[in-house]
Amino acid sequence: MQIGIIGLPQSGKTTIFHALAGGEKATSAYSSGRLDIHTAITSVPDERVDILSKMFKPRKTIYAKVTYADIAGLDKGISKKGLPGPFVNLLGQMDAFVLVIRAFDDPSVPHDGPIDPAADLATLDTEFLLNDMGAVERRYEKIVESIGKGGKDRDLALKEKGLFEKLKAHLDQEQPLRDMELTPEEFQMTRGYGFLSIKPVLIIINIGDEGTPPTLEYPHQKSALVALRGRLEREIAELSPEDAPLFMEEYGIKELSRSRVIGLSYDLLGLQSFFTVGEDEVRAWTVKRGATAVEAAGEIHTDLAKGFIRAEVVAYPDLIELGGLEQAKHKGKFRLEGKEYIVKDGDIVHIRHNM
Ligand SMILES: Nc1nc2c(ncn2[C@@H]2O[C@H](COP(=O)(O)OP(=O)(O)OP(=O)(O)O)[C@@H](O)[C@H]2O)c(=O)[nH]1
């Protein structure tokens, strides 16, 4: 899962990228002209993993991961020129976006005109909509053309035509595609066209050191809005674990927004964790909400999905309450589930297999 961090120039993208990455090394993933991307693989903080790790004392403890990509390359004045093609192509590869909106005022950091978070948010949102309108129209013309020529899969083409008419009508109302209720089949049909407004978005308002959050709203599906003190959070995230608490106390910060923001992006993507436990390792794995036991097995290893016999499952709260796997077994809280079992967030899973 890859989340692209975007925003207007000098809004604090790189700062927030480092705040989220928390000391994790950034790798240069792509660079061409003004386009420049760095990625960092970040652990998803999860206190359940910490607690399981205390319980099993494994050699390794592994958290779920999410990748953040710091995408630079938007010039000022994009609303006049539109999003550059190569930039759009890269955005199309992301699973979701973090949109960084500048709310801090600092004369030493240039900004196009006065600081106006609502206007900046509207600028970016409009660019996404315009991009998608263009993409929908181009595809729609092609579909109509192919139906006219009597192409071979007429039923599919008609279905697609109907869907694209719906998408177009929705975009004409200036509403992002993420608000649409699409069937899984329809959603599948939208893939491959690089629609941007269909992807989940987390809006981070960079309020600066002392800033109070501006009143901003973004009343849309698959979206969330948080305020964050970008520069401060970055500084703290890069301190050693010993120094960080002192610094936080000095600035009156009780809790870093980092874990909340990472958790939010995980939720926005419709993801959940299940765990495997043992002496060797305690590990969080990521699956989509609604994933089946055999899909979860496949996440661990394709062989486990192929040779799947049963999943042994215990719910996290049961395991914690009863104090261990053996105790859970005695109390009958250890269930045997088949391939189609829908995995719950926090399930502790062991896959029985014949490989
Ligand atoms: N005062 C203040 N400055 C900040 C804050 N966050 C970022 N900055 C500064 O703003 C400038 C731009 O921050 P970056 O994180 O580089 O912003 P960016 O969006 O990555 O910039 P580009 O990639 O050049 O578009 C830097 O000098 C940061 O130190 C903040 O919370 N307060």
Ligand SMILES: [Mg+2]
């Ligand atoms: Mg940057």
